[in-house]
Amino acid sequence: MKRLKVKRELVLAALLFGSIMHAAAQETKVRWFGHSAFSITTPNGKVLLIDPWLNNPLNPEAKDGKDPLAAVPKVDYILLTHGHRDHVGDAVEVARKTGAVLICNPELAGNLVKLVDFPAKQAQTDGIMQIGGEIQIADGEVTIAMTAAVHSSSVFNPKAGPNEPERAYGGSPAGFVIIIKNGPTIYHSGDTAYFKDMETIGESYSIDVALINISGMGPKMSAKAAQSIRAKLVIPHHFGTFAGLLQNADGFAAEVKRLKIGLYQMQPGETILFRGKQMIKAK
């Protein structure tokens, strides 16, 4: 009888320990580096880096001559919404350093390999996709859907001669829906104007967190974008980085509040945590 009781307590302790470990393993981390650059760490520890301009002036890791790449030792996937330099950013260096696989459209991938020496092997995988496509990565833990964006896209060609265009074709600009098992479904808008088919994205996916670029649309339309996406929580990006962009998210915040949508304004360098689909705390 006594032995049985001890056994039972051991089992209970093991169950409790297991559930604590399980809870820790259920956390998804989202980090903002400033501009449109985010990393997502899944519950199983896979790291996705989106539009990795880590050397942007807002990133605290890039200030005072620091090497921002030192802060991202592990990256499994690099997601690019389009070819503009403020989104491709440090993708080539990150890919070389980490071996990360590229996820973007084939024209952008091809020209990044040809014109700026992106590692070819990492740009020739199942991660190459088109708008409307869905792929599974990270051993099935993450599903990526590529969605439309209304913008332009080109790859800067440093090898262009004096009579050649300095911008090469970058395919269609895009956004991403990132569905994480035991984690949130995250929408990254890329760099887009408002378009009414955002409503279809909102109907097709249950978006927990929308990362919305606010400068391309302005406060009113970017808040409308968050509404069309049916975001439960919205986080603004693509502002305050350089002249010509919106310098803060105040107008956006006011509009989002008026529409009664949950808002969280991240600071550059900040990491937020999700347990399941719920944001639990800022870190």
Ligand SMILES: [Zn+2]
């Ligand atoms: Zn752009």
